Amino acid sequence: MPVVGMAGGGQLARMTQQAAIALGVPLRVLAGSAGDSAAKVVADARIGDDRSLDDLLAFAKGCDVVTFDHEHVPGPHIQKVERSGVPCRPDAAALAHAQDKLVMRDRLSALGVPCPAYAHVPPAAPLAFLEAFAEEHGWPLVIKATRGGYDGKGVWIAEALDRETAEMVGRLRTEGVDLMVERHVPFRRELAALVARSPYGQGAAYPIVETVQEGGICTEVIAPAPGLDEDTAAEAQRLALGVADSLGVTGLLAVELFETRDGLLVNELAMRPHNSGHWTIEGARTSQFEQHLRAVLDLPLGSTEPTAPCTVMANVLGGDDPDVYRRYIHVMAHDPAVKVHLYGKDVRPGRKIGHVTALGRDLDEVRERARHAADYLRWGEKKR
Amino acid sequence: MPVVGMAGGGQLARMTQQAAIALGVPLRVLAGSAGDSAAKVVADARIGDDRSLDDLLAFAKGCDVVTFDHEHVPGPHIQKVERSGVPCRPDAAALAHAQDKLVMRDRLSALGVPCPAYAHVPPAAPLAFLEAFAEEHGWPLVIKATRGGYDGKGVWIAEALDRETAEMVGRLRTEGVDLMVERHVPFRRELAALVARSPYGQGAAYPIVETVQEGGICTEVIAPAPGLDEDTAAEAQRLALGVADSLGVTGLLAVELFETRDGLLVNELAMRPHNSGHWTIEGARTSQFEQHLRAVLDLPLGSTEPTAPCTVMANVLGGDDPDVYRRYIHVMAHDPAVKVHLYGKDVRPGRKIGHVTALGRDLDEVRERARHAADYLRWGEKKR
Structure with missing residues (x-):
């Protein structure tokens, strides 16, 4: 083996x-x-x-x-x-596009993949540059560290060229953080496309999902994305498979997307199992984790067929009380079919410590079940 | 935790x-x-x-x-x-019934649970005893070691009181093996009932499955048992839940059953996750392994609802060529939805080294898929 x-x-x-x-x-x-x-x-x-x-x-x-x-x-x-x-797998050349947001934007733009308007912020006179960028694209702006961010860290929204923005940019400059700026896209919602690609060149795409974020952290994933028309779903899958192919990705590629009035725009890339794919453990015939292993081992990829009409994954964030296990009894008795995943991490308020998954036919009911379990594991009786 | x-x-x-x-x-x-x-x-x-x-x-x-x-x-x-x-969990008192087939038979009989006719074989004059038992119940007889058997080991079929039987019984006597004898039941097929019971007393029953054995080893499990009428299925579930309750089982209890013209008879008991329950990993909302953990931790039990109309599990036995991984490519390319489980064991001919699971609507097709994958992992191209 x-x-x-x-x-x-x-x-x-x-x-x-x-x-x-x-x-x-x-x-x-x-x-x-x-x-x-x-x-x-x-x-x-x-x-x-x-x-x-x-x-x-x-x-x-x-x-x-x-x-x-x-x-x-x-x-x-x-x-x-x-x-x-x-x-x-992925190799250094492919992974660079998930490590550096500017490298990614430049490459995707060259490939003709739709992205938000963006620019590198020159280390000299960054404020003047931001002002000029805003004149063209409007406020607010999204300022990002080109490298090292995750879960909303390394991303800042600037509402205007006020003292707050000036101080933040000044501080990041002092820390030597390389910055880029993007147009703040007025999106309808966020979607994610998850695909796998093997060294052999085989590709496989999961159904497109909707991701719900709060404060930069994904709280909920709905599979498939409700009400998404077939053409847009197919376009998103093609886009992700095309990016995987063009970049020579081996393993998983998650493409975070904005759904806007004018179509899809790429937000971020990740080349690994991704939070937006945790629903596949129970909700797809092949989990993203098995798929990643199959891809990096150059084995034939597994079926991405969903196992239920709809699946909702809700992240469990840490609350005040670290004893999550004590709350298992209620969650499991309340809903014997909800699936609980805890990551064995120390509980800190707001930290992702696990997730829950519910499956079924009725999206409202399934969503309520997932939310209840995630909320209860975080808060217990407090928030009911 | x-x-x-x-x-x-x-x-x-x-x-x-x-x-x-x-x-x-x-x-x-x-x-x-x-x-x-x-x-x-x-x-x-x-x-x-x-x-x-x-x-x-x-x-x-x-x-x-x-x-x-x-x-x-x-x-x-x-x-x-x-x-x-x-x-x-289970405790020593409950587990005794899974460790000693005579203790199990005596207890189940006292509880009124239907079992094949049986008797302890007295260490003195065993052959005369077997002859008398056969006069009442007919040949062949099933001779069992009361303790220590598994996967057909510790069970012998005696066709007649011939030299072969006399030598076998003599050898076992010399080795100090305690023996019992049972009527050879003319069964239609073998079924299995899998239930869980928690210390709190909650019980949960999985759908009744059909188990297919070859040479004393389970080769295939079909969930739910095809063509089993609802009343018999419910009876089998009630029987297993009743036994779990009466024996004070905590954790899983698997009850192997004979389906006969005259109804159900108990064959064996196991108090742990069981080969007949491997299908639940993908085929039920709660796998038997999660269910066992929930039961021994005295957590509320999980839903036993099936996730597909039918599920077939086929055991993968070792073949001549130990390089099973080499055969993954064909199996995964041939059927991207079949689930492969390998146990990390050295390959020896006939040894259970893994299992595969297929799910779907059409039993014949699902069964063929599971069999193909299991056969291919064992034999490769040889047996096609």
Whole structure:
């Protein structure tokens, strides 16, 4: 059996372990500490820093393929692992587009993929540049760190060229953060397209989903996206498969999309299992985690057929009371069919610590079931 | 989070790990070696002998509850673990009925549960006893070791009181094996009833399945049992729930049944996740492994609702060529929706090394899909 190495010890590696167990494929993870989400459930967990070249090379030795549970492994390190003879999927060239938002925008624009208007913010005179950009595209602006953001971190909305914006930009400049700016797109809603691509070149697309965000964090995913017309859904799938192909992605590619009056625009890319795909564990014939393993192992991809008319995934965020287990009794008794996933993470207010999934025929009912379970696991009786 | 300890490192513990990961419940296993099926995929695997009292007590220390992936832990040891303050589910008193076929038969008969005619074979003059039993019930006879059997081991069919039978009984007597005899039931087919019971007393029953055996090994499970009338299905569920209740089972109880012209008869009991329940991983809203965890943790039980009109599970047995992974490509390309489960075990001819599951509407088609995948994983092109 080939050994799959996954750099990163978060919940994505943790859930990949469930799929690896089924396939009989040994999974090795590189985790920052033995207390990491994935390290708690993987027999072959190596402790180290996945940003350190030495740790990464030591980890990769003996793996048949290396993949990632996040975007933070430096590209040059990935290239060195490949040169040591262990293929990385995705490779450094493809992953660059998920690591650097400016690289991604430039490439997608060159490919003719619709994106919001954007520009690099020059480190000299950034405020004047922002003002000029706003004159063309209007306020508010979306200011982003080109690298290193996640879950709304590294993204700021500037309403005007006021003192707040000036101070923020000044602070980021001092910290050496490279910035870009984008038009604030007046979208109807956010969608996500999840596809897989294997080294052989096979592609597979999941149904398009709607993602609901609060404060930059995804709270809910509805599969399939309600009321989305077939043409737009097919367009979104084609767009994602095309991007995967053009960028040479191997493994999963999640494309976050804005649905606007004028069509679809790409927001972000991720090349790994993605929060918008957790619903596939129960809601699709092949979970995104199994699909990612199949893709990075260059096995034929699995069926993306949904298992129910609608599936709703709700993220469980940490509340004030860390004893989530105590609240299992109510959630499980209230709804014996809701599926609970907890990531083995310390509970901190607002932190993603798990998710729940409900499936069924009636979207309103399914959505209410998922929300109730997620809210209850967070708040208990408090918020009822 | 409570720690669940599972004694035994086989595939049942391995698949329990997948469910434990989702629930965020730390699973600790006691495995004979680091190469055991479950030890390969559980971070907290302790290596030891689950028949040794010292190893068992050391293992149980720090667990909130202890359960089992087989029936071979001696009852007195389980009692000592309980006396050390760690509850065992099932407890020694209940488990005795799955460990000793004579204890089981005596108890079920006392409860009025229909069983085949049976008797203990007295160690003195066993052959005369078998002859007398056959005079009453007819040949062939089923001779069983009262303890220690599994997968057809410990069960013999005697066609007549010939030299073969005399030699076998003589050999078993010499080895000190305690024997019982049963009427060979002319059954139509074999069924299995899988139920869960929690310490609180909640019960949950899965749909009744048909099990297909070859040479004492289950090769295929069809859920629900095709053509089974509703009354008989309900009777089988009631029977299993009643037995679980009467015996004080906590966790899962699998009841293997004969369907005969005159109704249902109990064949065997198992108090753990069971081969006849592997279909529930994809085919039921709550897998048997999650259900077992919920039951032993005294959490509310999960929905046993099927996720598809029919599900077929086929066991993958070892063939001549140990490189099963090489055959993944064909199986996955041929049927992107079939689910493959491999147990990380060394391949030996005839050994259960995994299973596959197919789901759908048309039983013949689903059955053919499951069989094709299982056969191909065993034989490759050879048997096509």
